[in-house]
Amino acid sequence: MSGGGEQAESADMVREIRPGRSWFHFEWGEVWRYKHLLYFLAKRDLALTYKQTLLGPLHLVIRPFVMTFLFQLVFNKLGGISTDGVPPFLFYFANNTAWAFFAAVFGSVSTVFVSGKGLMGKVYFPRIIPPFASVITSAVSLGVQIVFLGCLILYFFFAHGAALPSWRMVGMVLPLVQLAMIASGMGFIFACATLKYRDLSGLSGVVTQGLMYLSPIIFPLAVVPESYRMLAALNPLTSAMETWRYCLFGEATLTAPLLWVGWGLSFGLFFSGLVIFNKVQRKFMDIV
Amino acid sequence: MSDQPSVPSITHGASPVPPAVEICDVWKSYRTGSLRGRTLVREFESLWARLMGKEDPNSLILDRTSVTSETAHRNRRFWAVQGASFSVAKGEVVALLGRNGAGKSTVLQILSGITEADKGIIRLRGRVASLLGAGVGFNEEMTGRENVYLNGSILGMQPREIASRMESIAEFAEIPEFMDTPVKRYSTGMKARLGFSVAVHLSTDIMILDEVFATGDRIFRMKGINKMKELASSGRTIIIVTHMPSLLKGLCERGIVMRQGSVVFDGAIDEAVQLYMEKPASGDSPSAEPLAEGVRDGSFHLFDENRMPSDVFESDGFFGVCIEFTAMEDFQNVRASVEVRTKTQGLLSRIAPTRRQLGKVLSGQRVRMVFEMKSLPFESQNQDYVATAQVYEKKPDGAHNLLKESCRFVVDNGGKDVKKHPVVCQGAWNVDLDPS
DSSP: OOHHHHHHHOOSOEEEEOSOOOTTOOOHHHHHHTHHHHHHHHHHHHHHHHTTOSSGGGHHHHHHHHHHHHHIIIIIIITOOOOTTSOHHHHHHHHHHHHHHHHHHHHHHHTHHHHTHHHHTTSOOOTTHHHHHHHHHHHHHHHHHHHHHHHHHHHHHHHHOOOOOOGGGGGGHHHHHHHHHHHHHHHHHHHHHHHHOGGGGGGHHHHHHHHHHHTTTSSOGGGSOHHHHHHHHTSHHHHHHHHHHHHHHSOOOOOHHHHHHHHHHHHHHHHHHHHHHHHHHTTHHHHO | OTTOTTSOOOOOTTOSSOOSEEEEEEEEEEEOSOOTTSSHHHHHHHHHHHHTTOOOTTSOHHHHHOSOHHHHHHHTEEEEEEEEEEEEOTTOEEEEEOOTTSSHHHHHHHHHTSSOOSEEEEEEESOEEEEESTTTTOOTTSBHHHHHHHHHHHTTOOHHHHHHHHHHHHHHTTOGGGTTSBGGGSOHHHHHHHHHHHHHTOOOSEEEEESTTOOSOHHHHHHHHHHHHHHHHTTOEEEEEOSOGGGGTTTOSEEEEEETTEEEEEEEHHHHHHHHHSOOOTTSSTTSOOOOTTEEEEEEEEEOTTSOBOSEEETTSOEEEEEEEEESSOEEEEEEEEEEEETTTEEEEEEOOOTTSSEEEOTTOEEEEEEEESSOOOOOOSSOEEEEEEEEEEETTEEEEEEEEEEEEEEEOTTOOOOOOOOOOOOOEEEEESOO
8 A cells, every 4th residue: 555545545634643753743733623622621720710619709809919918018118129110009919910920820831731630641632732721711810800900000090190001001911921931931841840850849839939039020120230130131020020010000121132031031931841841741641 | 654665554354445543563661660760859869879880779679689781671661562553444343452451541542642652653544532431521510511512622522513412412411401500410320421422422533432331321331332333334433442342242343352562363353352351361461460370271250141251240130250270289278259349439349258168279170160149239330340359378377369360340220220238249159170
């Protein structure tokens, strides 16, 4: 039976599975065919989180409010760290919102093999779907928080004469996309690493918390001395957080090199994570 | 496809159409026994030891004492599939049979893309859906309808397809009135029926099914089998794995038997089932306990009232177990017991050894031990029962195992809901030395 003859005879699609495909072999067609699974998995995650809970989605708002109060008390009132001319409450609430999204995406993507083990061992579907579905789930929570953030911005504008809401705000999608890319890129790498070395999973909390203190969350980049700015730029979260606040309040320390380095690193992290994940997922059932 | 001349193509029969599924010389190994690389700390320990020229603290004892590193290396790889090849024509229903560890589940996993083979090529013509267990991914909080959407999309169906089949899925599962009830309120049977129903309504060209018939509801199972037949006659290719091949009678014409990672038989289903049921217990699968020295050709099977090997029994119906082996040396005080378990309930019943059960067995004697029950005291469950037979020699210092072997079976209740608590099995062992 010759290969050419087969192809001519069969109008059906022929799929060949052979080992040792390259690192960059992605089955995008398959992902496209399963695109609806993204929606249904995200829906399931949301149902799992909010059905039969006492406060339901209220948790989404309570947490950033509490964190904001604490940040304002400790870092602003006690520590005396400036907030770039933005009302401290608004400053911390906005940063908390973005950070919660980052932490949620990183947390769910980095544990995707563990949480999806039951499903992935029984049925085939593109393994890239569950991590992306968890990004969607986190984005829904983010959306709810952004609505509250919008209300706060309006309140501060009318009551305290804070920065005027403006067209810049549309741009906030960009830093959020950047945050999602960094978080999922890191998450992919972490998921693959913890598959082999289980003790690494204990590190994920330290990584998230450490990154929070190293990124302009509780302080603006403006308070960082000039000589350390380039070092801070090596953390792609710096440019994302500064852009986020620029879009919301028009106040931030943004330079072209900061943006270039930040976006470059973000893309690098995301795609290297994707490639590693794609390679590891093919045999992950053998390791788990 | 220009780089494939080295790959042999297998055709079954004289079909002019290329087969829907082709598996060519597939090999798959798993790492076993190695402690290395479980944690990063250990990895550094090993690296440090190697750098310092010391013994690796995490190496297996085996590595240190073994004669050659070659054996140690071989011990760390377990070949689950060893050069399996077969092909399935379009519209064919094939049963894949084999004991635990025979490699059939691995073959299915490779076929469905859950894991990747080490070597070999798989060619699939058409869309594939694999269902290794019914109702996978069901969420308790969501309603039946939502779960059908979720389950269907996990299996690769488009929402439009699911919507158009929703009614017949609900109808088939016999729960149209409960589709908007959360699944957590469903009974086990309802859940199993719904999962199965989604599976048989898939529209893919190739279906790979593992143990989806493990439901105690006979009427529903027959319905499922009929639906499968219908699908096959409309050109679907079905590969099905089960531990209970008698369920497949009338559904498949062809059976493939795997043993120790290789295909040992490929042909008529009746012969395949026979070969699978009447297997030697010795070293057949890695999960079976190795036989003690001094016992040969051990086997264990369950049989029905017609004395035919079976794995489907009825609640309150006949149930027979048969253990056979040949003694290669003299034994003084031989006993046997059979225990029945399920995964969730644990030990259900024990067919206990009686005092004058077997006693003395001489070298060269062939032993057949039969235990018959008029009324099986188990209720129907949506899961497998596992019967484990054990033959042992009682010595002053304890029991010495001679034979240990398990069989899986299901209990039918004909669709009724029987609530019954398991009791001690009543009956007597019938021992036959040197049967013809």
